[in-house]
Amino acid sequence: MYPSPFRYHRARSLKEAASLLSELGEGSKALAGGQSLIPLMKLRLVSLSDLVDLNFIPGVSAIEQKDNQIHIGALARHADLEKSQTTAPIPIIHDCASGIADVQIRSRGTIGGSLAEADPSGDWPCVLLTLPVELRCVGPKGERTVPISKFFVDAYTSVMEHDELLSGIIVKLPPPHSGGAYLAFKRSPPVYPTASAAVQLTLEGDVCKDVGIALGCVGLTTIKAVQAEQQLRGKSIDQKSITRAAEAAMAEADPQTDMRGSIDYKRTLVRALVKRATEVAVRRARGEKVEVSHYYA
Amino acid sequence: MRDQIPLVPIEVKVNGKSHKLEVEPRMLLVELLRDGLGLTGTHIGCDTTYCGACTVLLNGNPVKSCTVFAVQADQGEIMTVEGLAKDGQLHPLQSAFSEQHALQCGYCTPGMLMSSYSLLSKSPSVTDKDIVKGIAGNVCRCTGYQNIVKAIQLAAQQTKGR
Numbered sequence: 001m002y003p004s005p006f007r008y009h010r011a012r013s014l015k016e017a018a019s020l021l022s023e024l025g026e027g028s029k030a031l032a033g034g035q036s037l038i039p040l041m042k043l044r045l046v047s048l049s050d051l052v053d054l055n056f057i058p059g060v061s062a063i064e065q066k067d068n069q070i071h072i073g074a075l076a077r078h079a080d081l082e083k084s085q086t087t088a089p090i091p092i093i094h095d096c097a098s099g100i101a102d103v104q105i106r107s108r109g110t111i112g113g114s115l116a117e118a119d120p121s122g123d124w125p126c127v128l129l130t131l132p133v134e135l136r137c138v139g140p141k142g143e144r145t146v147p148i149s150k151f152f153v154d155a156y157t158s159v160m161e162h163d164e165l166l167s168g169i170i171v172k173l174p175p176p177h178s179g180g181a182y183l184a185f186k187r188s189p190p191v192y193p194t195a196s197a198a199v200q201l202t203l204e205g206d207v208c209k210d211v212g213i214a215l216g217c218v219g220l221t222t223i224k225a226v227q228a229e230q231q232l233r234g235k236s237i238d239q240k241s242i243t244r245a246a247e248a249a250m251a252e253a254d255p256q257t258d259m260r261g262s263i264d265y266k267r268t269l270v271r272a273l274v275k276r277a278t279e280v281a282v283r284r285a286r287g288e289k290v291e292v293s294h295y296y297a
Numbered sequence: 298m299r300d301q302i303p304l305v306p307i308e309v310k311v312n313g314k315s316h317k318l319e320v321e322p323r324m325l326l327v328e329l330l331r332d333g334l335g336l337t338g339t340h341i342g343c344d345t346t347y348c349g350a351c352t353v354l355l356n357g358n359p360v361k362s363c364t365v366f367a368v369q370a371d372q373g374e375i376m377t378v379e380g381l382a383k384d385g386q387l388h389p390l391q392s393a394f395s396e397q398h399a400l401q402c403g404y405c406t407p408g409m410l411m412s413s414y415s416l417l418s419k420s421p422s423v424t425d426k427d428i429v430k431g432i433a434g435n436v437c438r439c440t441g442y443q444n445i446v447k448a449i450q451l452a453a454q455q456t457k458g459r
Contacts, residue, residue, distance in 0.1 A: 001344050007322065055369055
């Protein structure tokens with residue numbers, strides 16, 4: 001299958017790419033990993049006059065720790081994050097990176113592309129919404145920083161303008177006694193999950209000092225499950241409070257019936273995923289090493 | 298519209314051989330390999346980033362060549378299934394696939410071989426679970442995968458033994 005014809009531009013910097021997008025107008029788009037965009041172009045769901053390739057820009061995929069922050073270049077591939085030792089203090093990042101689609105897609109797909117696409121079924125939006133994250137955006141007029149809580153506006157829509165690009169993701173390192181887990185339930189590796197849940201929390205003894213819970217694939221945007229968080233924040237962590245949080249998350253989910261399952265099925269899945277992710281997050285916060293990633297049906 | 302689209306000059310190294318070409322921007326890497334260079338070992342299966350039959354290595358990493366534009370491979374090194382056998386000798390993975398009956402119709406085999414080659418080149422010490430994860434992006438509709446896993450494990454043992 002061929003996409004409809006387009007002109008190809010190779011940007012040498014993000015700033016140049018942003019200026020090109022600005023000049024070329026609405027018919028143009030930036031190409032990062034291309035693992036969502038290229039299939040959409042081939043199916044002719046997207047037709048472009050111009051494509052601006054970001055893949056030859058040097059120095060935009062580094063993963064580095066600076067003071068108490070981890071800086072992730074927007075063009076870092078899922079495979080780079082899967083292998084990274086720098087992100088080891090935040091195991092939820094590895095859970096996500098190692099389970100996205102399959103090996104081949106992880107070789108190409110980028111964290112910045114996944115966020116900029118703002119797909120409610122995307123894995124990175126769900127995980128990063130539970131962490132203190134700031135997103136750096138570059139436009140022809142300059143840079144701005146957006147907290148992730150303000151980034152997603154609607155399905156496939158972020159606050160970025162047509163000529164803005166993500167340059168980096170800044171994650172503040174969580175305090176001691178923190179842990180998180182991301183679980184996504186999929187029918188097979190290359191497909192989007194049926195539902196996913198991310199939980200990141202900080203303990204003080206048996207009390208949950210702080211918590212972030214997010215749900216993927218069960219709404220028009222990724223859902224920050226604030227009611228579920230309230231069932232845990234400031235409360236003692238035990239089976240009862242975890243069950244209450246999972247049930248609150250189930251009620252906050254707003255799924256549609258589709259080929260992946262019915263509304264009831266997806267809500268039930270959300271309850272199980274939040275419960276299991278919270279249990280793993282607690283064990284990790286207590287210093288245990290636990291390996292989890294996506295589940296396959 | 299098509300007439301006004303400028304061709305893009307690219308240079309790629311495929312299985313060790315350099316090629317200078319001019320391509321239409323929308324040409325996919327798999328089409329460059331098959332139609333441009335006559336390397337028809339790489340198959341087009343689903344053409345929608347699912348089945349992995351078109352898997353090749355681009356700069357050492359496995360990619361689905363139906364989901365990479367040829368222009369993106371510029372200055373890159375590509376290895377296809379044709380690059381596995383050396384001097385008329387099958388690669389140990391290819392022999393193991395044959396011995397273990399790891400293929401029936403053979404359509405998925407080029408992609409399976411490239412994914413497993415990539416897996417074993419990172420480390421020949423692999424568990425069955427590692428293998429399953431390594432070939433998760435390759436669909437086989439004939440074998441049920443058991444013999445493929447066995448073949449990759451056999452090739453891994455042989456690679457380690459050498």
